[in-house]
Amino acid sequence: MASLAFLQSNAIADLLNNTEWGFAVAECFHIVFFAVAIGTIMIVDLRLLGLAFPRTTAAKLHHDTWVYTLIGLTVTVFAGMALFLSAPRMYSLSGWFQFKAIALFVAIIYNYTIHYKVASSSPSRGVGVVVGMISVLLWVAVVTGGLFVGLLA
Amino acid sequence: MSLYSIFESIQNTSLMTGVEQTPWVYPIIMAIHLSCIAVFGGMILMTDLRLLGLALRDQSIADVVGGLRPFKRIGFVIMVTCGLLMAGSEAPTYYPNPYFWTKMILLLLVGVHALIFKPIVYDHPEELDKAPLIPVRAKVAAVLSLILWVSIPLCGRLIGYYEPNEGKAPQSSNLRRLTKP
Numbered sequence: 479m480a481s482l483a484f485l486q487s488n489a490i491a492d493l494l495n496n497t498e499w500g501f502a503v504a505e506c507f508h509i510v511f512f513a514v515a516i517g518t519i520m521i522v523d524l525r526l527l528g529l530a531f532p533r534t535t536a537a538k539l540h541h542d543t544w545v546y547t548l549i550g551l552t553v554t555v556f557a558g559m560a561l562f563l564s565a566p567r568m569y570s571l572s573g574w575f576q577f578k579a580i581a582l583f584v585a586i587i588y589n590y591t592i593h594y595k596v597a598s599s600s601p602s603r604g605v606g607v608v609v610g611m612i613s614v615l616l617w618v619a620v621v622t623g624g625l626f627v628g629l630l631a
Numbered sequence: 632m633s634l635y636s637i638f639e640s641i642q643n644t645s646l647m648t649g650v651e652q653t654p655w656v657y658p659i660i661m662a663i664h665l666s667c668i669a670v671f672g673g674m675i676l677m678t679d680l681r682l683l684g685l686a687l688r689d690q691s692i693a694d695v696v697g698g699l700r701p702f703k704r705i706g707f708v709i710m711v712t713c714g715l716l717m718a719g720s721e722a723p724t725y726y727p728n729p730y731f732w733t734k735m736i737l738l739l740l741v742g743v744h745a746l747i748f749k750p751i752v753y754d755h756p757e758e759l760d761k762a763p764l765i766p767v768r769a770k771v772a773a774v775l776s777l778i779l780w781v782s783i784p785l786c787g788r789l790i791g792y793y794e795p796n797e798g799k800a801p802q803s804s805n806l807r808r809l810t811k812p
Contacts, residue, residue, distance in 0.1 A: 502792055506785050509668075513784070517673010521687075521699070530698040533691060542687045546677070621669050622662045 492631060494564035501564060501581035515550025516617050518543035522597050526610030536606065540597040551586065569627065578623030585616040640721035645810050651720040664713035668784050671706025674699045682752075682773035684765050692765075693756040700753075711738075714787075729794045734786035741779050748772035
């Protein structure tokens with residue numbers, strides 16, 4: 479708890495807590511860039527699931543979207559860290575925040591390991607469906623966890 | 632009958648009171664609403680970036696527009712339905728909120744955008760692929776769409792920051808963050 483108390487007093491917390499729009503602006507960046515990241519990942523997932531882009535491959539779509547995914551995730555994570563630093567004690571004690579953090583960690587690891595490997599190859603329909611479905615569920619879990627942090631903390 | 636009394640009547644319907652008073656219903660509807668915004672909003676952004684020639688350049692415009700269209704439509708219907716249920720369950724609270732009305736106007740503009748650009752851009756993506764350069768009308772449609780679809784979720788989030796007594800966004804406090812947006 480001492481480390482959380484230390485984190486509580488930081489320049490970012492001051493900026494977000496003591497300015498009128500600081501928290502809202504950080505939250506807006508968090509939401510918009512998260513949509514960019516999720517949107518691009520879902521485009522690849524739709525192909526893996528066989529639901530869209532039948533004339534191209536998942537590998538090609540992954541190649542075309544990975545930069546936007548990376549930018550989206552990077553801004554989202556940094557904005558999210560800033561939001562966390564505005565009230566680290568409160569967030570750390572939230573079960574939903576812990577759920578979201580774990581889901582996000584697993585989703586990112588999954589995205590850059592299994593998802594990347596399968597999307598970059600020519601997977602069978604069955605493998606593509608399973609990998610795409612797990613990806614969708616992981617990211618929906620992240621969104622849901624993030625929402626419940628605010629609603630039910 | 633004033634507009635405010637109409638808002639009160641909407642909130643007092645059995646459907647809306649059920650949404651507001653049944654445990655977990657409001658948060659679940661909001662979770663679906665936000666999940667749809669993340670997933671389908673992202674698809675809208677990527678479609679617009681393709682029209683601008685900034686992303687998915689190895690995919691034809693027809694493939695991107697046509698491939699994502701059914702999912703965007705499904706997502707839009709779910710988003711709007713969930714949004715109506717959330718707004719209706721607290722309609723009188725939303726009534727004085729300027730961000731709510733801004734969001735409604737922006738959604739109306741999305742309709743106007745579709746009326747203008749669907750016949751000349753989105754219904755004929757093959758023509759855009761055949762053109763040596765992406766036509767200006769397609770780029771204008773994409774820029775306006777980007778502006779609209781970035782502004783709409785931002786206004787949606789800012790709805791939660793409005794405090795009617797002050798008439799402006801409050802200093803961000805932990806208490807405010809934990810209330811319904």
